[in-house]
Amino acid sequence: MMVFSIVVTYNGSQWIEKCFGNLVNSIIQDHHILAIDNGSTDNTLELIRALYPEVEVIENDANLGFGKANNIGILKALEAKAEYVFLLNQDAWIESNTIEDLIKISKTKPEYGILSPIQNDARGNIEKQFSTYLSKAKLNVQKQILEVPFVNAASWLIPVTCIKKIGLFDSLFFHYGEDENYCHRAHYYKFKIGIIPSSCIVHDRGERLNKMSFLKTQVRHIIYIKCNLANINYPMSYLILQFYFKTPIFLLKKLYWRQFKIFFVRIIIIIKLPFMLKGILLARNRTKKQFNF
Template sequence: MQINGSIVLYNNDVELLKKAINSFLNTELEVKLYLIDNSPTDNLKYLSSIDPRIEYIFNDANLGFGKAHNVAIRKSIENEVKYHLVLNPDVYFEKSVLEELCGYMQSHHDVANIIPKTFYPDGRLQYLCKLLPTPAGLVVRRFISSDKLIKKVNKKYELRDFNYDKILNTPFLSGCFMFLRVECLKEVGLFDENIFMYMEDIDLNRRLHKKYKTIFYPNVSIVHVHAQESYKRKALLMSHVKSAVYYFNKWGWFFDGFRKNKNKEVIRLIKKINKKL
């Protein structure tokens, strides 16, 4: 059984990128890694010589996050590969993570996507289980300067009442690490290529969650450097805004029944979990 993975490149920190590459390849499982390069030049092509399990694809254009990953995911579909890992270039992890996740997916056929517990390099937890976003919530988190209000919104949105040590089926999981069942992607579709960057992970996960489980799995962990570039660079902020507008036009700004019901369902589930503690 083969597991394919893909990392989208764009003028990356090479040493950090190598940690991501080595993390994926450090396994006894049969794996293949696609490096999909959106950079202006193919200077990173030499990375394909690190290991024969790497295939480098130079796009000669910046296709965006989701469209570039789709290049590799389509190869997984064509080759009838069972699982595909969408991996950020700033994520690294210990050996056995892939084995553990693969074992869980093998015994839970109703799971379409899974992400492990995730930490910053300094050991702080990243709150990557989220509710489906609302327009008001995104505006507060990106444009309002009130720390008190942002903290209140994040407490609910990032499910901070959840202690992140139990398995949870939630409609929004971060796109930094998406261990995907390819058969499910064939049914619901790949990343929406109308989204250049940001929100594409939410869009795909909600489509998967509508028919399958999308699981937070705390029994293994990864490290995500997570620079939050859209908070620092105006061009990326505008890309985030454009993606958000497209997302809400697609799924609904104020009337999104799926969002309303699923968010309530997750909150109820967390309350039930907390009562058992």
């Protein structure tokens, strides 16, 4: 049983030893580790090659984004006839038994297309954003799996049987949003998404969650709208009408609370939306066509 672990790297030298060191020390057998580098300008690649020669490295000439870079690794996993793909962020690290524990549960629960361990921060507490996913499921340690509508792709185990139905990450998304879109597509193909309370990793992201600039706020809101409209589980006409129906109330609330940055971001999105619809429609059509490899 071959497992492909894929890590997309970009100027991540500060995490290399923990991320790859723990992957190399995983107790899972027949484990292939692949680093897809998105054009790092620090010593990320030098560290990986010097410390972990067993890790296969693929260098991209430019930053392809999270989804496209992972797709390179996923295709290699399919070519190698792997049974599982394990996606891990460069700023995250596993325990020695993490992957094995996830696979054991996956084998008994084939209806789950995506499994994630609990994500703790560097201080050992449940990571702040991850806690919002848990709030949508009843955290009961007696349960083997907590079913959730979404969990971010910082640490995903995906059976290849699932990938062969859902396909790769969609090119509509460059960075952020691709994991939510993938979860929507998993639901479309009747797969469940689960968190395993008995398994955990560290996701060291807290220090970088700073206040966003106007441009970053705009980008994040555009991603949110794209994710919503590309959700194949609902008719696109319904989602567009819902957006325009809710927008006046949304704008009035932002004015009332003097949240002018978000107010103007939404105005910009209203102007841009007609030009985004073609790409979103193409993404929805791609989802309807089952992936062929």
